[in-house]
Amino acid sequence: MICTGCSCLCDDIEFENGKILNACEKGFRHISGYKERRAKNIVNGKEVDVDTAIDKALEILKSTKKAVIYGLDTSTVEAQRIAIKISEKLNCYIDDNSSFCLGEFVEAILKKEVPTSTLEEVRDKAYVILYWGTNPYHSLPRHMSKFTYYPRGSKRNRGYDEDRFLVVIDVRKSEVAKLAKKNARFIKVENDIELIESFLKAIEGKASKYDVAGILREMKRADFNVIFGGLGLKYGLKGNYSYLYNLIKKINEFTPLFFIPAGFHSNMRGFNETLFEEVRAINKFSFLEKKSSPSFAFSELVKNENVDVAMIVGTDPLSSLPYEVSRKLLDMKKIVIDPRETITAKIAEVSICSAFSGIETEGEMVRSDGIRVKLSPIDKSEIDDVYIFKKILEGL
């Protein structure tokens, strides 16, 4: 089956004598625990059947003109498409976690501002593998062993210590940084923009704050190098993404360098791509104003009290967003659609139990490098995101 625990979407998960094979601990807990702590269909504190809950949700959605649909990062592409149609019909806002996650990087890739590649190509060809501001040990446990540094590729078949060069850039010595031993570099970074400047100076042959000339030399030796950018890089750039894209462009003048974002929800890129197909924006979109803007991000909308109804799908903003945002959630009506019981669902007016994508429902998801993966569920559930969204769309 395909594991939907993270955006690696590992395709080699097997079952034998009641054991789950090959999945990392994150994936194992995701797959094995799908029956535990399930959400209930609740309207104003009372347990009801699913159709009553959907009717109540419809009633709330119809009663407002300022709604936001938020989340959807663990739903399938099919469900996301219907959710986008719902927001179009409601003329409301739609956003997902990518507004504070790696949305900007995905946007640059979709707009073809940076060259990108697939993880299979990385496995087969990559020489310099650069993890910048990400610790896949926690976010994507099998990233290094399945796709990047460790596997032997068709053109890199002599193993990691001869045929790969690992560079880890982080603010601390993370678990992955500990693996940067032979034929590898760890750069403890204080300021990402200064590091980019160091790279640019090193290209011109000048001395720089960070010693990166060696990395550039290694890059020149190969015909395929890759940067995996994470949240540390995004927030380190402080909004100046063009610095990074400019650097990648400069390096590409003398050696091929690709960029792949690393570390997010299982189908976050799927949401970005689906919305991009429809409206040419990846998140933070208002169907009323027909544009995307930073002020339409879910956290901004809630903080500035621009919305009074939130339909939250497959995410838990009360526990993941800062207090100044999450406390304002109390003042608005919330419809939570989630397979798992969440803290947000406990304070929501309507809570609807959905199904786990990839475990109970089939469909399609998009891996972090843009490859579309068909899911292969092990269980079947009638009531999933697609069913709920279709009902809502019909009701509207």
Added chain:
Amino acid sequence: MPLTPMEIYKLLPKTNCKRCGEQTCMSFAFKLLNRDKKIDDCKPLFEEKKYEVQLKKLQELLKPLEKATETGLIVNSERCNGCGNCVVVCPVHVERDPRGAGIGKGPLIRDPIYRIENGKLVVLNVHACRRYGKNRILCIVCRENCPTDAISFLEG
């Protein structure tokens, strides 16, 4: 902490009494670590009261030996997150399973040395390990590439 013959020797009687069949206490320490001998073979340790404290310390020191496999491997499951680095880097896997573990997938062969089961590393077939048997190589590739030091060997 690595377990060395010297650490063991320090806690033995150091009298070279030869009752265990070895010429010296140092060689007994080596055999103890390789599990060719057992601590019970050292008679004076049990018979003489003055060694009581030493015996207790030695038993405490040798506790990891019970958990270790025949290759001296100890897996700390609590630290393991199932990243699978060890499965993929293992040179034996690469040689025997080039289309499976060799290219990063789960092992396709029937008797891999390592496999990730229920999110944790499980040692299945220690006999295939390069550290096993008489002509062993002290290979430490899996330990070197474990990000959390969940894999350790007796020799450190």
